[in-house]
Amino acid sequence: MAEPGPRPALVQHAHRARPGRSSAEPADAPEDSEFAKVYNEHSRAIFYLALRLLGDPQKAEDATHDVFLKAFRKMDQFRRESSWRTWLYRIAINHCRNLQQAWHQRHILSNVDDALWETTAARTDSPLRVLETKELGQRIQTTLDRLPAEYRLLLLLVADEQLSYEQIGALTEQTPDAVRGKLHRARKAFAVLFEKSA
């Protein structure tokens, strides 16, 4: 390992503009730096998780910045056997939890048991429908806000096809079988609440 240099090379390169990049791509970083690659690959997932956990675009933006900064500062704790994705998710989940100190008291329905979903008549086997694309985000947020925190996180993680049940289990501190079991109930709860959000 080389001795630490006075200035990270990335920052020296960082002021070169590059044309033709996507909106999520770092504006000025060299395309081939690992930093830029990690950010490009995972920033959307982290931002989306933060957005839906916190329910506020500005807070989500701040959180995403903080998560990546924290991740890079703690690089020495990063074990290569875990993926960047799960490492970043872990930091993001903890960060969002810290932001919401009253995580479990935030929503009235958070402590309601599953009986509520089980006894509510909802067409959970029917597809979820929404008429206007523009209303989709708002209805999703309303629905997630009313879900118990555990279900909310579970659904957001399961929606990421890059994560296995094993990884989701590790992130939520439970077995993959427990994830599968809770997922069923989480889907049902989401369907019930989504219908009501119309």
Place this chain on the structure above:
Amino acid sequence: MKRQTQFNSQEQQQDAQQQQQEQQAQQSAALEFGSAEEMLRHDASRTPVPPGIWRRLRDSLAQLPAAHASWWRRLLGGS
């Protein structure tokens, strides 16, 4: 000449009508998802990452002390 003008006008009307129908169809077309995850996946795919995050991140990283330079090198693929 007059016939040509009438023809053009008819064509324009048809175009406008078709456009209107397409717009109405788009507006009334329901999005349908098989599961909550599918819906969230769709929502995530159409949620852009604000470009300001990267700029702020770059500025923050530039202010990190030299003690962090070792992992910078790792990030940049150095040995």
